[in-house]
Amino acid sequence: MEVALIGVGGTLLGTVLGSFLTWLLSKDATAKERQHQEAELIRQRREAAAVALGSDLERLDDALPEPAAPSGQSLPQLQEAAGLLPRCEKRAALIEDASITDRLHALNYALWTAADEAEEKAEQGKGSVNIWSLRIAIADLYAAVDAYQLRKNAPAPVFLSADEQIELTGGEPGGMQKINQAVRLRQSAARKARRSE
Secondary structure (H helix, E strand, O other): OHHHHHHHHHHHHHHHHHHHHHHHHHHHHHHHHHHHHHHHHHHHHHHHHHHHHHHHHHHHHHHOOOOOOEHHHHHHHHHHHHHOHHHHHHHHHHHOOHHHHHHHHHHHHHHHHHHHHHHHHHHHOOOEOOOHHHHHHHHHHHHHHHHHHOOOOOOOOOOOOHHHHHHHHOOOOOHHHHHHHHHHHHHHHHHHHHHHO
């Protein structure tokens, strides 16, 4: 009788222990599956944000005036383009990619520099602000978004970072001219480096 009780007790203990282990393993598997699903959802949201950011950049590029348009004409267009930046910043925050964020900050600084100069010149009733390099900044940003979508490293930017622009312009008048000159020099250096390779 004791042997039978020990046998039944052992069987019962084995069943309970087996059930407990099965429950533990399934709980772990469920948690891992949930983590995988959450990671996949985040990845899909980031991919969608990257696609939307590309569309927003197209709108921003279309909103820009011609590079040497008179300040009175270019100011509303520059302000419209600057108004699109918050939406781009929200998309970039979802993506969480440093190369995209850094390039967006650079574009933001340059765009506001151009808008401030255009406003100042429009008030004085003279001249224009040459904004050709803003399109270089947008192209750099496009390149970073494309690299993100292709899961590659972004190419080196041609346009100046926001910190480089701040150091170069110091918030003084003529900032866009200084930015344009620095971008031209950087483009020239990049061309020479490619030729020597």
